[in-house]
Each structure stands twice: as C-alpha cells, then as structure tokens.
Amino acid sequence: MFIKIDLTSDVPIYVQIKNAIIEGIARGELKEGDSLPPIRQLAEDIGVNMHTINKAYNLLKDLGFITINKKYGAVIQVEGFNGAFMESLKEELRPIITEAFVKGMDRDAFIKLVEGIYDDFGGRRNE
Amino acid sequence: MFIKIDLTSDVPIYVQIKNAIIEGIARGELKEGDSLPPIRQLAEDIGVNMHTINKAYNLLKDLGFITINKKYGAVIQVEGFNGAFMESLKEELRPIITEAFVKGMDRDAFIKLVEGIYDDFGGRRNE
Amino acid sequence: MFIKIDLTSDVPIYVQIKNAIIEGIARGELKEGDSLPPIRQLAEDIGVNMHTINKAYNLLKDLGFITINKKYGAVIQVEGFNGAFMESLKEELRPIITEAFVKGMDRDAFIKLVEGIYDDFGGRRNE
Amino acid sequence: MFIKIDLTSDVPIYVQIKNAIIEGIARGELKEGDSLPPIRQLAEDIGVNMHTINKAYNLLKDLGFITINKKYGAVIQVEGFNGAFMESLKEELRPIITEAFVKGMDRDAFIKLVEGIYDDFGGRRNE
DNA sequence: GTGGTCTAGACCACA
DNA sequence: GTGGTCTAGACCACG
Numbered sequence: 001m002f003i004k005i006d007l008t009s010d011v012p013i014y015v016q017i018k019n020a021i022i023e024g025i026a027r028g029e030l031k032e033g034d035s036l037p038p039i040r041q042l043a044e045d046i047g048v049n050m051h052t053i054n055k056a057y058n059l060l061k062d063l064g065f066i067t068i069n070k071k072y073g074a075v076i077q078v079e080g081f082n083g084a085f086m087e088s089l090k091e092e093l094r095p096i097i098t099e100a101f102v103k104g105m106d107r108d109a110f111i112k113l114v115e116g117i118y119d120d121f122g123g124r125r126n127e
Numbered sequence: 128m129f130i131k132i133d134l135t136s137d138v139p140i141y142v143q144i145k146n147a148i149i150e151g152i153a154r155g156e157l158k159e160g161d162s163l164p165p166i167r168q169l170a171e172d173i174g175v176n177m178h179t180i181n182k183a184y185n186l187l188k189d190l191g192f193i194t195i196n197k198k199y200g201a202v203i204q205v206e207g208f209n210g211a212f213m214e215s216l217k218e219e220l221r222p223i224i225t226e227a228f229v230k231g232m233d234r235d236a237f238i239k240l241v242e243g244i245y246d247d248f249g250g251r252r253n254e
Numbered sequence: 255m256f257i258k259i260d261l262t263s264d265v266p267i268y269v270q271i272k273n274a275i276i277e278g279i280a281r282g283e284l285k286e287g288d289s290l291p292p293i294r295q296l297a298e299d300i301g302v303n304m305h306t307i308n309k310a311y312n313l314l315k316d317l318g319f320i321t322i323n324k325k326y327g328a329v330i331q332v333e334g335f336n337g338a339f340m341e342s343l344k345e346e347l348r349p350i351i352t353e354a355f356v357k358g359m360d361r362d363a364f365i366k367l368v369e370g371i372y373d374d375f376g377g378r379r380n381e
Numbered sequence: 382m383f384i385k386i387d388l389t390s391d392v393p394i395y396v397q398i399k400n401a402i403i404e405g406i407a408r409g410e411l412k413e414g415d416s417l418p419p420i421r422q423l424a425e426d427i428g429v430n431m432h433t434i435n436k437a438y439n440l441l442k443d444l445g446f447i448t449i450n451k452k453y454g455a456v457i458q459v460e461g462f463n464g465a466f467m468e469s470l471k472e473e474l475r476p477i478i479t480e481a482f483v484k485g486m487d488r489d490a491f492i493k494l495v496e497g498i499y500d501d502f503g504g505r506r507n508e
Numbered sequence: 509g510t511g512g513t514c515t516a517g518a519c520c521a522c523a
Numbered sequence: 524g525t526g527g528t529c530t531a532g533a534c535c536a537c538g
Contacts, residue, residue: 090244
C-alpha cells in the first residue's frame, strides 16, 4: 500500500492518511479482514511520526472502518452507514453544493461530477 | 441577513460565516450588487471579533463571490465557475464520496442526496 | 478545582482526570457553562504533560460532557443519557455485579452501596 | 463451558476470560470444587495463547475465585467478600455511577438497572 | 491566548 | 511485536 503525503496541504497529515486508507478500501486494494501495517512500520514507510499514524488509525476506528486489537493490529472491518452518517454527510455536502450552485453549476453537471468519482470504484463491491 | 454561529462545531467560525453568506446568495436573499454589512456592524450583530468577519470576507473574495473596495465595502459579485474551481470541487468531493461508497451507499442513493440539497435552491437563478 | 493524580494506579492519568472532572460536575463544583482551565495551565497545575490533559478533554467531549472551542476553551455542557449510554453502562456494570453476587453479596447489600454513592451527590440537580 | 472472545473489544482478552468464568459460576454452570479446563486445552478451545489463559487463571486466584495446585489444576473455590473487596468494589463503581448521575440518570433508574442484572442470576445460590 | 498538530523518544501492558 | 500512554518541546490556525 502506497500513501503519498502532501506536507504543504492544509489537510492534517493524519486526515490524509485516513483518506488514503479509505480510498484503498474503495479501490479494492484493502479488503475486509486485511491488517493495516503496524503503526511504527507505516510511520517509517511514509516518513511521519508514529503518533500521527496512531491518530489516523484511531480516527478510522471511530468512523467505523477498522477495528484495533493487539493481536492483529488494525483490521479492516467496515460498519455500514446509518442515520448519523447520513446526517453528517449532508452537512458536509451542503456548503459544497451551495458554492457550486451559486457559481452557476447546474444540478446535472454536479451529478456528472459525482458519477465520475463513483465510476472510479465502479465494478467493485465492498462486502 | 441572519447568521447563526455554532461555537461547538469544529467548522471554524469564519468558514461558517462564509457558508452562511453563500447560502444567502443561493436562497436569493443576497443578490449581485448587494453590499454586505460593514465588518464592524456584522461583527457586533453576530457577536464575534471583527478580525473573524474580515477573514470571512477575504475568503469570499478569494473564492470569487464578492469584491471589496473602500467605497462600497464588500459587494456581491459572483465569478462563474472555471477549471480551477472544478478541480478544487473534485478534491473536496472525492474523500466524501469515497467514504459513502465504502460504507455501502450506492451511486443512486448519493445522487438522490445531492438532488435533495439542490432542490432547496430550486426555482432560483443567480444572475 | 483540585485534581489528585495517582501515578502508581493502573488507571491511565487521562482517565483519572476525566473521572475527576465528572466528579466535579456531580459535586456541583463545576456547572453547565463553566470553562475548564486551559490545557496548558491545568497541565502545569497538576504536573502532567499538556497532551495528557488534551486527551482527557477530548475524551470528555466524546462522552458528551463538554464542548471545545477556541474562544472559550473546554466548556461544561452535558448531553443527557441515551440508549447507547445505557447499553455501555450495562456492559460495564455486569461483570462487577457478577463478581459481587458470586462472592455472596446479595442484591440489597449491593443496592445499599449504590445508594451510598448516589447520596454523595444528593441534593444536587444537574441542569 | 463456552467462552466467546471479542477481539474488537477494548477489554483485554484475559479479563474477558476471567469475566466469563465468574459468569459461569454465577449461572450455576460451574460449582465449588469443579476443575477448570487445563490451560493448554482451554487455550486451544478458544483460540488464544496459553499465556493469556494463565494470566486469567492467576487473576481469578488473586480475586479469590479459584485455587491452583499441581494435582487438580484450577479449582473453583470462592472466598466470601471482605472489607478489601468492598473497597475495591466501591472504587470501581464510583466513576460509573458518577457518569450516570451527571447524565441525568436518577438513583431509582440506576437501581432498576442493577436489579435487572441481579435477576439474571435469580434463584441461584452459590455454596 | 486557545486548542490542534507534529516530532522524537521512552516505557509499559497485552498477546 | 502490537498498540497505548506519557513526556518535552515546537509550530500553527483560530479568535
């Protein structure tokens, strides 16, 4: 698994790592039951501190994408979406859509954009 | 114009203000050519520091929603979307969509969510 | 507010701090709306590292006892209990009660113990 | 005896095993004088390391639920509760009750919860 | 002046 | 060998 960090980004490193791992699941490179690398190893691999990886893993745990135990480390195990997730999704989405709308981007153009991203994960099923 | 700030949110206040103003444009409460309130006044109205309002206005300017000049202050003037905007939109959208996909939300369900938000601004045109 | 840490305890320091603060609320020394000390100040006061306090505050936030914002820092704001809380409460309680039962402590004796602790917070209301 | 381990729980495995055995006594499935399975066998049965079982058995011994000798292995022999037990019980219970109280759960509701758990072991006596 | 992020490096509990 | 905790000390974003 290859994670590329942009140190100049204003997105915190641990969030970038979180996103990269979820992206890895979406792409099918990481499957349910797979173990993520040990925090210290991944830290060395991508050249950041152990604590930063730790924070990313714990965030993934809180978001329901992995479980953590001392035997197998961090293991992919995705909780399905629920009402709370839908709510937070909507709240994240709303200001983005509003900006696009105000800038004159119509609904169909926006949906096309969404479809384009979805198609990247196209044939895959997450089970 | 009524802006409600949620101090408990982890969205920075100046971003909340920015979002509220764009939302105001989307809802038709603010139109091209309208002036935003003077910084001091808005700061007092919603009970935050002038500095914070200033930051929000500057962000709106950078995003192409207003112009700022000494004479008229902050005036709504929306730049249409361009390639750079599309790129940043995609970058914002991607991790959100990826999470939804991995959690088992399919494309159509996501699109329905998008449509729901778009419909809030329904019949309006921004000109 | 006075927090006493037992460095020899196997309860992590940040958990001890969390417990002490909840205890402070229960005793009425901390009320809704009160700000907790800034993390660095409390860290110095009780002689632990800033990060340990930070962890305690974030845990309290996750548990629904405080909110955190940059303006007022950590502010007491208690979420009422819900189903999820009841479940975790039951799971915590079960092994404790089971031990007591097996050791021959009957229901009434156990309840008396509970009442004794409740009475420490007796006349108070948390609103 | 059937012990189910939850690797995703943050309760250590050896504590889960300890709890399960005490629960077995409470339910009457294990009685005074009964032998627990040999360490190796139980380790194999539930798929954990011998070391972990050993730790659980030693904990049970320290808590006064079993005796361990070379001839008969681990044998259920429950010490009645004493002052020290009461003290540790109180210390465990206090933060749990405090959280419940602060979240607005009143004494009677809490006691009802306790009674519900006690009733699971209802008509039984441990002798 | 507040919390948030990150680093470097140590020790410990659990498996 | 795994994650968890803790420390000391730095820099940054937000208000």
